[in-house]
Amino acid sequence: MASDLEKVIRAIKAPAEVCPVCGGTGWKTVPAGSGTHTDRRVTRCDCQLRARSHSLLVAARIPRRYEHCELASYAPDFPGAHPSLGLAHLTASRFVEEYDPRDGTGLLIIGKIGTGKTHLAVGIIKELILTRGISCLFYDYRELLKEIQNSYNATVQTTELDVLRPVFETDVLVLDELGAVKPTEWVWDTVSLILNSRYNDNRTTIITTNFEDQPAAGVSTSLSPARAATRGETLGDRIGERMRSRLHEMCRIVTLDGADFRQKLRSASYR
Ligand SMILES: Nc1ncnc2c1ncn2[C@@H]1O[C@H](COP(=O)(O)OP(=O)(O)OP(=O)(O)O)[C@@H](O)[C@H]1O
Numbered sequence: 001m002a003s004d005l006e007k008v009i010r011a012i013k014a015p016a017e018v019c020p021v022c023g024g025t026g027w028k029t030v031p032a033g034s035g036t037h038t039d040r041r042v043t044r045c046d047c048q049l050r051a052r053s054h055s056l057l058v059a060a061r062i063p064r065r066y067e068h069c070e071l072a073s074y075a076p077d078f079p080g081a082h083p084s085l086g087l088a089h090l091t092a093s094r095f096v097e098e099y100d101p102r103d104g105t106g107l108l109i110i111g112k113i114g115t116g117k118t119h120l121a122v123g124i125i126k127e128l129i130l131t132r133g134i135s136c137l138f139y140d141y142r143e144l145l146k147e148i149q150n151s152y153n154a155t156v157q158t159t160e161l162d163v164l165r166p167v168f169e170t171d172v173l174v175l176d177e178l179g180a181v182k183p184t185e186w187v188w189d190t191v192s193l194i195l196n197s198r199y200n201d202n203r204t205t206i207i208t209t210n211f212e213d214q215p216a217a218g219v220s221t222s223l224s225p226a227r228a229a230t231r232g233e234t235l236g237d238r239i240g241e242r243m244r245s246r247l248h249e250m251c252r253i254v255t256l257d258g259a260d261f262r263q264k265l266r267s268a269s270y271r
């Protein structure tokens, strides 16, 4: 009987399954053009594209709870759906089709809780990975700031650069729930460093937020004193006015209105 260790060693030494199309070379020949002549050209085999998509998907760090999110599974027009969902879905699909790595314009997806912001953002990057082979990275805003802060801790093995390098370098970054961390000088400095560097390098950032795209307290003049007293916190309050106006330069705005989709599902299943 082979020991477990022997089995492992045998598995490692066994030749990997060889692709029947390219015989493991990674290249295949295809007819060139559509004519009847017999010209052929060499192109990357699909097994290579699949392997690349797979490693890009792993590197994108999409949390398990959002793995199901795809543009195709986003319903823009269920009964009672707010019209803004259809427009947002169209904008997201166009964004994928028209994505150009030389143009850093991103999306700022704004909406109340459960309107499908994260679903759309994840749907976009999954499609960019699978159909275009673009490198993408998903980060929850709180998680990213926590990881950077942890890297200052001497007992933790990661450095600030380990955390930030992929954030700076990925082609498309999703920053989910911008503003969800209590704003401090450090938070503002860190977030502006990240967003400004990406913008200056023409890299695309897709941002979601629950906060209304309104100025910081004290800046707005359009609210009556009564409304100003009861106003909720705004994006301006949470990330600062300078960063908010920078986001307007960096991103196209997508607004989602309507009810919380999770509540909707719950009430539908009780019917
Ligand atoms: N239009 C839709 N079609 C299909 N599924 C949807 C739709 N909108 C939301 N969902 C689903 O509802 C759940 C909540 O959506 P999502 O997490 O994207 O909302 P959110 O706006 O990011 O909410 P939060 O503000 O809490 O972060 C997810 O499981 C998502 O897949």
Ligand SMILES: [Mg+2]
Residues within 6 Å of the ligand: 117, 118, 119, 176, 177, 208
């Ligand atoms: Mg979300």
Ligand SMILES: [Zn+2]
Residues within 6 Å of the ligand: 019, 020, 021, 022, 023, 024, 025, 026, 027, 045, 046, 047, 048
């Ligand atoms: Zn192959």
